[in-house]
Amino acid sequence: MLRRFAAVSASALLCLVGTAGAAEARTESLxxxxxxxxxxxxxxxxxxxxxxxxxxxxxxxxxxxxxxxxxxxxxxxxxxxxxxxxxxxxxxxxxxxxxxxxxxxxxxxxxxxxxxxxxxxxxxxxxxxxxxxxxxxxxxxxx
Known part of the structure; x- marks a missing residue:
């Protein structure tokens, strides 16, 4: 169970970092x-x-x-x-x-x-x- 939570948390963190990176890319073009x-x-x-x-x-x-x-x-x-x-x-x-x-x-x-x-x-x-x-x-x- 702990291993599954760690895997989900890691993938959620990667999604958030990817989203933040995309937001930064958008603000550079504004x-x-x-x-x-x-x-x-x-x-x-x-x-x-x-x-x-x-x-x-x-x-x-x-x-x-x-x-x-x-x-x-x-x-x-x-x-x-x-x-x-x-x-x-x-x-x-x-x-x-x-x-x-x-x-x-x-x-x-x-x-x-x-x-x-x-x-x-x-x-x-x-x-x-x-x-x-x-x-x-x-x-x-x-x-």
Whole structure:
């Protein structure tokens, strides 16, 4: 009887170890999702602005979505993501390009999940020219 219990216990232990090994293999293939909607809106606040253009962008496990250049946009978002926001997208305006001083606000947003965490970021520019200069014609909002 003791021999039979030892054999059953040993086989149960092997099953558990095999199951744990399989679970470890599965967790190695998991990734933190990064899927967002990027939008450009007319207005001073994302809540009341009228969306002019919007695209979807998924960056993990591969770059895809309706964005015309998903690989470049994902690379730019990854490089500029700082402290839970995308403030790194905002660069110092180039001094060689002048913009009119009229107020016609444009708001850009990033909403969704980034590296597994919920994200919602927005920034309002005085006009479309200022947006283009500040974003340095980057890939993320070139759609």
């Amino acid at each position: 990734y933190a999702p990064s899927a967002v909607v990027l939008s450009i809106s007319k207005g001073a606040d994302a809540g009341s602005a009228v969306v002019q253009r919007a695209v979807t962008l998924s960056c993990a496990p591969t770059a895809s979505g309706t964005h015309p250049a998903p690989e470049a946009a994902c690379a730019e978002l990854k490089a500029t993501h700082e402290g839970g926001t995308f403030g790194g997208l905002l660069a110092s305006p180039a001094t060689d390009r002048m913009c009119p001083q009229h107020f016609d606000p444009v708001t850009v947003t990033v909403d969704g999940v980034w590296e597994g965490a919920r994200t919602s970021w927005q920034y309002t520019f005085g006009n479309a020219c200022t947006m283009g200069v500040t974003l340095n014609e980057g890939a993320a909002f070139s759609f």
